[in-house]
Amino acid sequence: MTTPLAVIADLVPPGSRVLDLGCGDGRLLAHLRDSRGCTGLGVEINADKLIAAVQKGVDVLQLDLEQGLSMFADDSFDVVLQIDTLPNIRHTENALRETARVGRLGILSFANFAHWSIRLRLLTGRLPVTPELPYEWYNTPNLRIATYADFTRLAAHCGLRVVDAFGLRGGRRIDFAPGLLGSEAVFCVQRA
Amino acid sequence: MSASPSALGDVTPQRMTFSQPLPLQSGALLPSYELVYETYGELNAARSNAVLVCHALNASHHAAGSYGGDPKSLGWWDNLIGPGKPLDTRRFFVVCINNPGSCFGSTGPMSVDPSTGQPWGSRFPVVTVEDWVDAQARLLDRLGIERLAAVIGGSLGGMQALSWTLRHPDRVAHCAAIATAPSLSAQNIAFNEVARRAIITDPDFHGGDFYAHGVVPRQGLAVARMIGHITYLSDDAMAAKFGRALRNGALGYGFGVDFEIESYLRYQGDKFSGYFDANSYLLITRALDYFDPARASGGDLAAALAAAKARFLLVSFTTDWRFSPQRSREIVQALISNRRAVTYAEIDAPQGHDAFLMDHPQYHGVVRAWFDRIAQELAA
Numbered sequence: 001m002t003t004p005l006a007v008i009a010d011l012v013p014p015g016s017r018v019l020d021l022g023c024g025d026g027r028l029l030a031h032l033r034d035s036r037g038c039t040g041l042g043v044e045i046n047a048d049k050l051i052a053a054v055q056k057g058v059d060v061l062q063l064d065l066e067q068g069l070s071m072f073a074d075d076s077f078d079v080v081l082q083i084d085t086l087p088n089i090r091h092t093e094n095a096l097r098e099t100a101r102v103g104r105l106g107i108l109s110f111a112n113f114a115h116w117s118i119r120l121r122l123l124t125g126r127l128p129v130t131p132e133l134p135y136e137w138y139n140t141p142n143l144r145i146a147t148y149a150d151f152t153r154l155a156a157h158c159g160l161r162v163v164d165a166f167g168l169r170g171g172r173r174i175d176f177a178p179g180l181l182g183s184e185a186v187f188c189v190q191r192a
Numbered sequence: 193m194s195a196s197p198s199a200l201g202d203v204t205p206q207r208m209t210f211s212q213p214l215p216l217q218s219g220a221l222l223p224s225y226e227l228v229y230e231t232y233g234e235l236n237a238a239r240s241n242a243v244l245v246c247h248a249l250n251a252s253h254h255a256a257g258s259y260g261g262d263p264k265s266l267g268w269w270d271n272l273i274g275p276g277k278p279l280d281t282r283r284f285f286v287v288c289i290n291n292p293g294s295c296f297g298s299t300g301p302m303s304v305d306p307s308t309g310q311p312w313g314s315r316f317p318v319v320t321v322e323d324w325v326d327a328q329a330r331l332l333d334r335l336g337i338e339r340l341a342a343v344i345g346g347s348l349g350g351m352q353a354l355s356w357t358l359r360h361p362d363r364v365a366h367c368a369a370i371a372t373a374p375s376l377s378a379q380n381i382a383f384n385e386v387a388r389r390a391i392i393t394d395p396d397f398h399g400g401d402f403y404a405h406g407v408v409p410r411q412g413l414a415v416a417r418m419i420g421h422i423t424y425l426s427d428d429a430m431a432a433k434f435g436r437a438l439r440n441g442a443l444g445y446g447f448g449v450d451f452e453i454e455s456y457l458r459y460q461g462d463k464f465s466g467y468f469d470a471n472s473y474l475l476i477t478r479a480l481d482y483f484d485p486a487r488a489s490g491g492d493l494a495a496a497l498a499a500a501k502a503r504f505l506l507v508s509f510t511t512d513w514r515f516s517p518q519r520s521r522e523i524v525q526a527l528i529s530n531r532r533a534v535t536y537a538e539i540d541a542p543q544g545h546d547a548f549l550m551d552h553p554q555y556h557g558v559v560r561a562w563f564d565r566i567a568q569e570l571a572a
Contacts, residue, residue: 017531041528041534047537047539047540047554047557047558048554048557050535050537050558051554051557051558051561054535054558054561054562054565055561055564055565057565057568059503059533059534059535060535060536061524061528061534061535061536062536062537062538063521063536063538071521071524071525071528072528073529076528076529
């Protein structure tokens with residue numbers, strides 16, 4: 001996870017019921033529980049990460065996000081998190097719609113492929129290798145790449161309202177030209 | 193005495209007699225009865241570290257440890273229970289009870305019916321998962337255990353664990369239901385019915401009162417076990433273990449044992465019919481068939497599970513087609529809709545239903561981590 005815990009935690013209202021899709025070892029949910037009194041549930045496909053989450057006292061369901069969130073009722077969570085998971089999902093649009101269906105607030109973050117350093121790198125004719133995208137094009141686990149501007153369009157296409165959006169660089173919030181200066185993009189969305 | 197092959201060492205079964213009749217779901221009463229059970233570890237001063245282990249169809253109260261150092265006498269869940277094991281007996285007081293109707297020492301069809309002085313046989317009342325849970329609760333009462341730190345079971349044992357959280361919600365802090373289902377499917381019931389017909393139509397069954405004739409319906413019981421065994425294994429596991437391997441290297445052009453799988457099933461069937469009671473097999477498969485906590489709420493499992501207060505662990509195995517992951521997910525979904533705490537692991541294991549008895553690192557890793565958290569909560 002490259003998005004700083006504190007940045008995401010600040011976006012989650014205290015006491016929220018949180019669903020963390022692709023929760024990894026559960027550190028974000030444990031942090032939200034301990035620092036903001038949230039109750040939470042994670043979804044993680046990797047068994048070893050699930051064990052690490054259970055060790056932290058975090059409840060996790062071992063499910064494949066590609067199969068959707070049909071297990072969860074509409075508005076059954078205050079907040080649904082997709083931190084650095086969206087690029088790993090093939091059915092991106094469906095995942096976004098489902099996130100907004102299940103949660104009253106969706107918080108998503110992903111590496112912004114339009115950061116200026118990536119634009120420069122592309123000018124050399126090569127795909128970038130950055131701290132947020134530390135893979136070569138031929139071995140990346142990411143199925144999708146997206147930019148800040150692209151996501152804004154997808155959110156609108158899905159009928160979602162963006163209630164907050166910003167870039168991140170070095171763990172710090174960037175509100176000026178986030179699509180150019182943010183190495184990561186963070187979006188808070190709600191059904192319109 | 194030789195060194196025990198179990199980390200837990202040798203264990204000794206205990207026996208408890210109950211003179212007050214047990215009311216059953218059928219409306220009948222089990223008059224007086226005995227339960228055989230084993231305990232491992234020490235009950236703490238606060239009596240808060242008890243874990244009840246519920247056994248499945250053909251298992252018993254002997255969940256862990258050995259008898260007299262004999263490696264063949266290991267308990268059925270010895271790889272999971274013991275000092276340093278995922279269910280660590282250095283921290284938990286573990287209780288496992290042989291259910292009434294079974295045939296390993298607790299009152300069952302082979303026991304003497306006090307009203308006739310004869311073995312119960314066909315007259316032993318049909319018992320359900322709920323009846324077992326109530327019988328277990330009475331035994332825990334006598335041990336001075338008001339509230340369980342956890343209840344755990346696999347397969348039919350998982351059904352009992354689930355039922356515990358519904359019948360005695362205030363007495364269960366945590367529930368681990370492994371390789372189980374909220375009810376049997378039509379296919380599951382169909383397999384059970386074939387098994388029962390094999391037993392009942394065996395000429396040596398004598399309507400269930402074969403004890404008086406000095407015989408056992410061995411053939412029927414063996415066939416029942418063969419059918420069961422097929423459903424415990426995955427197609428892949430069977431292919432890997434036996435494939436089309438021949439017993440004697442050549443086809444026999446007859447109906448004897450040609451294939452290794454035939455030899456294996458016959459061996460399992462014969463072994464089983466040598467120690468298991470035919471009436472117990474009928475009763476226990478019927479308890480499986482009847483288990484359906486959602487029945488009272490018109491099939492609405494979420495409504496049925498609303499009574500539960502425990503924190504849950506559900507585990508399924510990808511190749512288990514008898515109690516498939518989908519059935520566990522039904523339970524998970526019903527618990528989630530009630531906002532109950534639940535962790536669910538879907539373990540990628542090749543063995544089929546039997547995987548719940550195996551020492552799989554991720555499966556045992558999840559169970560270990562889950563019990564570690566319970567132990568930490570107890571210590572806090």
